[in-house]
Amino acid sequence: MTRIVVVGGGAGGLELATKLGRTLARKGRAKVTLVDKNSSHLWKPLLHEVATGSLDEGVDALSYRAHAKNHHFDFHLGSLCGIDRERKVIQLAELTDDEGELLMPAREVEYDMLVLSIGSTSNDFNTPGVRENCIFLDSPAQAHRFRTEMNNEFLKLHAKNGNGTVDIAIVGGGATGVELSAELHNAVQALKTYGFGDLDSSKLNVNLVEAGERILPALPPRLSAAAHSELTKLGVNVRTSTMVTCADSEGLTTKDGEKIPAQLMVWAAGIKAPDFMKDFGGLETNRINQLVVTPTLQTTRDENIFVIGDLAQCQQADGSFVPPRAQAAHQMASRAFSNIVAKLSGRDMKPYVYKDKGSLVSLSRFSTVGSLMGNLTKGSMMIEGRIARVVYISLYRMHQMALHGAFKTGLIILMGRINRVLRPNLKLH
Secondary structure, three states: OEEEEEEOOOHHHHHHHHHHHHHHHOOOOEEEEEEEOOOEEOOHHHHHHHHHOOOOHHHHOEEHHHHHHHOOOEEEEOOEEEEEOOOOEEEEOOEEOOOOOEEEOOEEEEOOEEEEOOOOEEOOOOOOOHHHHOEEOOOHHHHHHHHHHHHHHHHHHHHOOOOOOEEEEEEOOOHHHHHHHHHHHHHHHHHHOOOOOOOOHHHEEEEEEOOOOOOOOOOOHHHHHHHHHHHHHHOOEEEOOOOEEEEEOOEEEEOOOOEEEOOEEEEOOOEEOOHHHOOHHHOOEOOOOOEEEOOOOEEOOEEEEEEOHHHEEOEOOOOOEOOOOHHHHHHHHHHHHHHHHHHHHOOOOOOOOOOOOEEEEEEOOOEEEEEEEEOOOOEEEEEEOHHHHHHHHHHHHHHHHHHHOHHHHHHHHHHHHHHHHHOOOOOOO
16 A cells, blocks of 8 residues: 655645545555644644734644544654655654653654655744744744733733833734734734723834835735735834844844834744755755755655645746745645646646735735736736635635535534634633
């Protein structure tokens, strides 16, 4: 029986393992194993809501073990640390608890076909002090850390009877930085109704710092300007053409020597693959440690290893590279699935072609802006406001449908509406 191992349970990896389990593993054609360093899955575009408490990850997170049981694949908890391509095994590091006690020893997992989908981490571009003083909002653990520190700062302010401000600096004017900036003001308004009567938006000082000429460079200038205007109305201080040269415990320093004070700092300015992926197993990598793949999503030096998501450097026929987006990971998962099935059946594999469905950025409950691309619009259609918000939410529903099917997703939506009545609007613990 063919052993297929998927490493990384992000959007693409989990969708792929689920499809393989439902089809090949259920029929006994393959043994499918998912490996991840976390025990649960949370859709990465939702991390800014987890960070502010607008989303309870305890409710929305998906248990890998439970999902594996329901979809006919196995799950191994562990962190990838090495690979032996000759023996066709991956190495998992030993697993310890918070006190350093050994839970599981280092292990090896055998494979016939391997899919790497471990995603990306924030790129600090070796800026001094960033790694020591900033939070990288690229995992649920980091989002939880931000929420804890944010709530502590609000408690300190409340103890001073509201005298002073909570200063938060966010570096990076992409989707993560913009969405977090807006969500913070939503959180402050919610906190005011939970015993923090002396808090309002004037007590929150948010600086959104972007080195480029405008925020949301992936969107057309008109929508970028609309988002800029919305954030300014909320009270966010949007600083474009501002490069950060270092960070310390008191804030950020810009290229012009200006000091931006902050008790909390988030770095969301660019991505890279994890450092240990550099020349991983003798495979070809690029300058940000991504694995270089062929059009069929196989690595250039090993046809038995596929790569999907942010970890893959995939060049298109026009010379462009597939951007690191959730929609790309979703599309790659579908193409990798069909290519794996074709490879097992001895049929020809097809190249992956990225189809840009547009970009949407949520400004919390205040607004949503974005562009949609498709055959009906013959190009790009700009949307904003309530319609854009509905479309933004539907992207998450599509991910849920890929994992659970239409019926269970419908039940999840129903439970979400019930929880809006039963649970507080903000996670307060």
